[in-house]
Amino acid sequence: MDRKDKVSTTVIRRLPKYHRYLEELHEKGVERISSNELSQLIGFTASQIRQDLNNFGGFGQQGYGYNVKDLQNELSKILGLNRVYNAVVIGAGNLGQALSNYKGFEDVGFKILALADVDKEVVGTEIHDKKVIDFDDLKSFIKEQDVHIGIITVPKEQAQKVADTLVESGVKGIWNFAPVDIEVPNHVIIENVRLNDSLFVLSYFIKEEELRQEMERRQKNK
């Protein structure tokens, strides 16, 4: 393979951003772009961009730059986006409903087949044309429908139990929205979305900016 054994997670987390910008460029009809132009657009340095992409073989040509469409295709392949993933949302509450109705996921190859819940009131109903199945039937559903990804939106107290069921059912990955760290075997990939953590970071920087403004005012009044 024309690439290093293990690319750092920090680099991996930057790839979706490249992908997003290249998609926009492609939509705008841009055919090629230099690492300098890409740098101005994305906000990483040109050398950072070249380094990041060199992890996967490097796609630019000296004096030409990057072919936008080719690079985007390559990034799609690297990110594993050239296929369809089947997913199930566990927890048919508000967040689960919102995620199962978000069109953007299907556009990029993530197909939510159903929701699962323990609440007998909602089991059997449909939410945005998607069936709510009984949590007790989740295992067989995952095996029959070849589900790759479980999306956890249950309260944190239930999250580990749900994850255990998903692992036993053979999912490849878990997208976890419960605000708790879940343990899974190494061969199952877990990706956490920490909404509260993100909100706390926002709060931190708002507080810092208020302090800065307060100090500026005091300096002026001296």
Place this chain on the structure above:
Amino acid sequence: MDRKDKVSTTVIRRLPKYHRYLEELHEKGVERISSNELSQLIGFTASQIRQDLNNFGGFGQQGYGYNVKDLQNELSKILGLNRVYNAVVIGAGNLGQALSNYKGFEDVGFKILALADVDKEVVGTEIHDKKVIDFDDLKSFIKEQDVHIGIITVPKEQAQKVADTLVESGVKGIWNFAPVDIEVPNHVIIENVRLNDSLFVLSYFIKEEELRQEMERRQKNK
């Protein structure tokens, strides 16, 4: 101030995790904890933990460790959580509805006062006991109700326009769920939640794990 001028964003992004674990420890009745024990729990090295916390003055005592409740209180203050933030959700679609109904935000001091939308069909209705106001009235609402945070859940094409309105109205921070980079002046804090990016990272690691398993199989069959 008993702290360094500027703490790196990487450290800041780790703080909510400390906060979360300390809260759990406190709920379980744990009164003190050493950096070694904390390390085993959180998964950062003990020296990393000491370094992170030293950015804010350091709270441990040699031979005693950290007082769980005190450290959690300090972290709350550092994160700016010892107050209430008023927020408005812009975009009364599924995601906006889900966020405005998520109890977890209010528990940590983020109060969603209303939703705003351009769709005259939903303006004036209530979603989970919260009013949907007309986007045209957003500016005056923000000023009258002392709104600190705008939560953007509109499609990416409208996101910058919404952000501009929020900035003009004087919000301190924006929590952006639209999959696009928004430009705001320096004094306004922006925090992005990139659901697609997170999904792409999950996809990448699933693909990598499949490759690894495939190679393992080939090795065995040799």
